[in-house]
Amino acid sequence: MKFTLKTKLTLSFSLIVTIILTTAIFNLYSVNQVSKTQHRITDYRIETVNAEKEIKNGINQSLAALRGYMILGSDAEKAQKMKNNRQQAWKNIANGMAILKQGASHLSTEDQQQLKTLESLLAEFKDVQRSVEDIAQAPNNIPAYQLMLDQAVPTADALLQSITYVINVESQLSATAQRKTLLKLLADSRSSLATGLASIRAYLLSGDEAFKEQFDSKWVVNTQRFNLINSSYMELFTPEQAQDWADYSDARKAFESLPRQMFNLRSGNDWNKANVLLGTEAAPRAKKSLSILKNIEQHEDDALHADIAILNELSSGQNTAIIMSSIASVIVALIVAFVFSKDLLTRLEPILTKSKAITNNDLSTPSIIPKGNDELTELTNAVNAMNESLTITIRMTADTMKDTSLQADSIMPTRTCQIILANKRIK
Structure with a gap:
């Protein structure tokens, strides 16, 4: 197969371009993965952690408000304040649950099942709190x-x-x-x-x-x-x-x-019936709910650390790819420059020397040994052919001139005799 200089240069620079393009594609892929991971962290992981905290705080606030109502409920103003606090706590719980359910697809199968259990527990917990509130200030509570x-x-x-x-x-x-x-x-x-x-x-x-x-x-x-x-x-x-x-x-x-x-x-x-309901019905459900939230939070925390590790790995991979591709590009460029310059100089120098000799009418230098199979090889063959053609032409010209000289030498004596005879007759 004939590898022309154009082909060699094209292949060499194509290799460099391929390295750069591969690095660019890898970086684009890494950037896309980084974007997805960041989106997962900012739009889900952090939101999930905040939602879990909101639910936990809501559970504790609702219990605190209920206890406050049980103690201070005889005062109408304070009783209403405690009721409002408890309602606000449940709004926060509902908001947190909505966020968790919205991102449930990111949870493991186990956590999804625990989320359903948590939803059921919180519904029961809310009903028990309502029962406690109804009876806490009733005459038959104690x-x-x-x-x-x-x-x-x-x-x-x-x-x-x-x-x-x-x-x-x-x-x-x-x-x-x-x-x-x-x-x-x-x-x-x-x-x-x-x-x-x-x-x-x-x-x-x-x-x-x-x-x-x-x-x-x-x-x-x-x-x-x-x-x-x-x-x-x-x-x-x-x-x-x-x-x-x-x-x-x-x-x-x-x-x-x-x-x-x-x-x-x-x-x-x-x-105290309200205390009994609080201790035997409400508190155990709150404790179990908090335990479920702690498990989910732990799993999400592990997932968050895993995502952060992925980000670090992708970032490190990008840096490594850029460094390695840069080094590879430089090495390839140096190799191409060195090999091509050495090859070109090694093969052009005899051609230049031969051409100068021909210019100085020196056709006696030996023929150049062709190397490779490209344009320089053709140029080498052409110079050799030109040297040989000039040599043949000069040889043929010399032979022609010699023959002409011999013929002229044979013709000159005859003409001399004829001229002498003619002069004698005239005299």
Whole structure:
């Protein structure tokens, strides 16, 4: 196959162009991958992380607002503020879930299933919170309180009122040793009753067993005084006192079983229905939801680091490709320049020397040995052919001139003799 100079140059520069074009294509591919990865990071990964944080914050804020409502809900203004805070928290949760669902295609199959579970859990969580809110400030939320307000307080008021009437009448009667003792017993009864009622309220608020024990001790005192008055001092009562004492006795009988009922209700696990719902229904769902979010967030965090690693790898690959292609282009260019210059100079120098010799009419130099199979080879052959052609031409010219000279030499004597004879005749 004949490789002309044009072909060689075309192939050489095509190789350089191919290197540059390959590098450009690789860089375009890398730039496209970088763009896709950046899009995935900025438009999905970061949005997903922010959405997960928004949902987590919404869950915690909704619980905080619900607890605030349970504690401060008796104040209408504060109750409304807590409700508004909880509604805003759920709007944030809904917004975060919408973003997560929008980018669900980027999640793994496991995370997509967890997202469906999370959606179901949050719906249940919201319903439970609504139930807690509905019952938190309702009278039947704390049965022990309800019993105290509905029965214990009215009965205790009747007790205190009746014994106070008895004491007031007794304080206006003539003082005797027995009446002084009776008055002290009545005062002890009222004091122990009042202190016992305060202990009941304290226990219902705190659940501290010390207050229940305090009530029991005061009730023992009250019972002792009641029995002592009934057994030894009834005859001292005036008719009015006797009636008030009878009312006191009836009220005391009605009240006697109520403290134990309130204590039992307060000591039960479900003493506060709103708290029970919050602890057994709402909190576990919140905890599970947060756990699911943590798992998804961890997977997304891993994916984010993987995308960042891809970006670094693509960037490094681009730099490497540019450096390597530049080095390869320089090497190829140097090789082409060196090989071509050496080849051209090596083959042109004999041709130039031969041409100069011919110019100086020196045709005796040996023929140039052709190398390669290109235009320089043709030029070499042409110079050799020209040298040979000139040599042949000069040789032929010399031979012709020699023959002409010989012929001229043979013709000259004959003509001389003829001229001499002619001169003699003339004379």
